[in-house]
Amino acid sequence: MSDYKTQRGDTSWFTHDRLGLFIHWGLYSLPARHEWVRNNENIPTETYDANYFGRFDPDHFDPDAWADAAFRAGMKYVVVTAKHHEGFCLWDTQHSDYKATNTPARRDLLKPLLEAFRKRGLRTGIYYSLIDWHHPDFLLDAHIGPYRAHPEREQMNIGRVPSRYAHYMRDQLTELLTQYGDIDVLWCDFSYPKPDGSGKGHADWESDELLKTVRSLRPTIIMNDRLNLDYGWDMKTPEQYQPRAWLEHAGKRVVWEACQTLSGSWGYHRDENTFKSVEMLLQMLIDTVSKGGNLLLNVGPTSRGEFDQRALRSLAGIGSWMQSHSRSIYGCTAAPTDVPTPTDCRLTYNPETHRLYVHCFAWPFKYLWLDGLRERVKYAQFLHDGSEIVLEAKDWTAVQARETAGEANSLLLELPTLKPDVTVPVLELFLD
Numbered sequence: 001m002s003d004y005k006t007q008r009g010d011t012s013w014f015t016h017d018r019l020g021l022f023i024h025w026g027l028y029s030l031p032a033r034h035e036w037v038r039n040n041e042n043i044p045t046e047t048y049d050a051n052y053f054g055r056f057d058p059d060h061f062d063p064d065a066w067a068d069a070a071f072r073a074g075m076k077y078v079v080v081t082a083k084h085h086e087g088f089c090l091w092d093t094q095h096s097d098y099k100a101t102n103t104p105a106r107r108d109l110l111k112p113l114l115e116a117f118r119k120r121g122l123r124t125g126i127y128y129s130l131i132d133w134h135h136p137d138f139l140l141d142a143h144i145g146p147y148r149a150h151p152e153r154e155q156m157n158i159g160r161v162p163s164r165y166a167h168y169m170r171d172q173l174t175e176l177l178t179q180y181g182d183i184d185v186l187w188c189d190f191s192y193p194k195p196d197g198s199g200k201g202h203a204d205w206e207s208d209e210l211l212k213t214v215r216s217l218r219p220t221i222i223m224n225d226r227l228n229l230d231y232g233w234d235m236k237t238p239e240q241y242q243p244r245a246w247l248e249h250a251g252k253r254v255v256w257e258a259c260q261t262l263s264g265s266w267g268y269h270r271d272e273n274t275f276k277s278v279e280m281l282l283q284m285l286i287d288t289v290s291k292g293g294n295l296l297l298n299v300g301p302t303s304r305g306e307f308d309q310r311a312l313r314s315l316a317g318i319g320s321w322m323q324s325h326s327r328s329i330y331g332c333t334a335a336p337t338d339v340p341t342p343t344d345c346r347l348t349y350n351p352e353t354h355r356l357y358v359h360c361f362a363w364p365f366k367y368l369w370l371d372g373l374r375e376r377v378k379y380a381q382f383l384h385d386g387s388e389i390v391l392e393a394k395d396w397t398a399v400q401a402r403e404t405a406g407e408a409n410s411l412l413l414e415l416p417t418l419k420p421d422v423t424v425p426v427l428e429l430f431l432d
Contacts, residue, residue, distance in 0.1 A: 004215035009222035009234040011255045013123065013184075016331050017076030018289050019322075022127070022259060022298035023066070023113075024081050024266035027052040027088045029303040035267030038086055038133055038146045045134060045146075048086070057104035061305025063116035069307055071120045073315040074322030074329070078117045079125035079187050079296060082110055082176055084267075085145075087134030091180070095171045098134055114180055125185025126176050130169065130205050130226070137165035143192060143199050166206035170213045177217040186214060186221050187237075191228035201228035224257075235294075242284060246292040246334055257294040260284060262314050268300035275310050278317030279423050283346075285318070285329065286359045286424065290346040292334045321423050324384040328357035328426050340371045357383065358427040363419035367393060367401060368427075370411040376431050377411055383426040389413055 028035045030052045038048055070078060083089050089099040091110035100109045114124045132138045133145045137160050140147045147153050177183055188210075193201030202208065207227040214221060215232075225233035236247045236256040247256040263275045276284075281297065288295045297318075299311045307315070322329065328348050335347035335356060344362035349355070356377075358368070370377065380389040393401075393414030402412060419425060 004212045005231045007215050007219060007232075010220040011222055011234055014077075014222055014235075014257075014294065015255060015292075015333070017123070018294050018329050018332070019073075019075050019285060020077040020079060020125070020257075020294065020296045021070040021073070021075045021122075022079050022266070022296045024084065024127075024298060024300045025090065025109075026081060026084045026086055026267065027056055028084070028086060029268045029301060030055060032268050032270040032303070034265045034269055035084060035086075035300070036265075037267075039144055039148075042146045042149070048146075053088070053098070053103060055104065056100070056303065058109070058301075058303060058305030060302075061105075061109065063113045064119075066113065066301070066307065067116040067120040067122065069312060069315050070117070070122060073319040074326050075122065075297075076330075077123040077125060077184065079127050079185055080110065080113060081127040081129070083129050083132070083172070084127070085129045085131040085133055087129075087132040087138075089172070091176070093172055093175055095168055095175070096135075111180060114183075118181065123184040124181070125187055125222075126180075126183050127187040127189060128169075128173060128176070129189055130191065130200075131189075132165070135165055135168065137161050137168070139165075139200075139204070141198060141200065143194070162204055163206070166204070166209070169205065170210055173210065173214060174217065177214065177221070183218060183221060185224075186218070187224050188226050189224075190226040193228060242287055243291060243293070253292065255294075256292070257296050258284070258288050259296040259298065261298045261300075262311055266298050266300055268302050268308065275314065278314060278321070281314060281318060282321055282424050283361055286346045286348065289329055289332055289348050290334055290341075290359075317423070324422065325424075325426050327355075328359065328383060328428070332357065338372065342368055342370060354431045356429040356431055358429065360419075360425045360427070363425065364415060366414060366417065367398065368413045368415055369405065370413065370429075372409050373429070373431075374409050374411045377429045378432055379430040380413060381428050382420060383428045384420060384422045389415070389427060 024035055028037050031037045087098055089096055092101045092108040093099050117124055139160050139162055140153050140157055142148050191201045192199040207229050211232040222234045224235055224237045236254055239259050246253050263272045285295045299307055302308055332348040332350050335349040341347050346359045348357045393412045398412055
């Protein structure tokens with residue numbers, strides 16, 4: 001058996017599929033004020049449970065509808081929060097009473113959800129919080145959580161045994177990885193060690209043992225990088241920002257996945273009004289793939305078990321574009337390093353088909369310069385309708401443009417004056 005420290009998950013499908021759905025769902029969907037509502041409002045356990053645990057009743061929950069929305073958006077995998085920081089478990093765990101089966105839901109919510117996505121042909125992933133504001137052995141600290149500023153926090157920690165909590169996590173992950181079908185991704189979240197030794201990191205989670213357990217159960221599972229270990233992870237996970245370039249570690253390019261929200265929070269937030277436009281979401285997807293990464297885009301369902309209309313509109317808009325343009329996303333990566341990116345564009349490239357995709361974030365007037373490609377492009381077309389773009393514009397204005405540009409090896413494409421009626425137009429270039 002391979003050394004679990006050097007073992008790697010199977011990322012071949014992952015770097016092909018490129019687009020996934022993140023789902024943050026838990027008790028925090030009832031207050032609908034951010035998934036960190038317990039932390040943000042310092043809500044004690046007794047109050048939180050009295051208000052929400054006994055009232056969690058997702059009577060409109062339809063796993064097939066969720067899977068269908070993701071499928072139609074062009075998503076290829078899903079990652080679901082089995083347990084978030086509040087400690088509430090969506091599945092019928094045998095290691096805690098703080099679970100969906102003990103709420104008015106009275107059923108395991110995770111299993112049918114994973115099954116629905118698999119029926120749609122999507123791969124499945126589990127998000128598991130290393131943080132747990134409800135567990136009796138989770139040490140309360142001064143950095144995060146509802147008791148971080150509580151005057152009796154140290155006294156409240158008396159009797160708490162961190163090693164028992166670490167064992168609890170391994171027991172739960174064993175359940176999830178042995179009783180819930182083929183899990184392709186494990187997304188653990190998150191570590192926060194501080195320079196002064198406070199906070200929480202690999203020693204608190206017993207991350208090495210956790211990693212060993214996971215790899216023994218699922219050798220090819222993809223693991224993220226938040227266990228506070230220098231080894232054992234398969235992907236980097238930038239959150240809520242777009243990297244400027246392909247992420248590297250120790251001077252080498254690595255597999256990475258940007259996780260982003262439709263608006264500002266991960267859980268359902270009723271009053272949030274900063275939802276990104278479909279155009280911005282698509283540009284984020286394209287930008288990510290142009291730098292060799294994946295995009296994991298989040299939806300926070302309501303407490304009644306539905307994707308709200310804002311989320312559905314976003315997913316439908318992405319799906320409409322993907323229906324005609326997914327060829328520039330699936331199987332694609334960054335363009336060859338010797339191909340410059342045109343102004344206001346992003347490039348993706350399929351190394352198997354040798355096709356280069358030019359995504360126009362701003363529509364140019366009449367011409368598009370493709371530096372260094374005059375002899376390499378054999379054919380060009382719009383991706384949305386397959387209509388030809390004539391290579392090398394030759395009218396009198398194009399002649400003047402070339403004379404002033406002074407770039408002998410540049411290809412000058414003549415484009416329609418009007419932008420095609422798609423959110424982000426894509427040119428498909430067939431290279432030699």
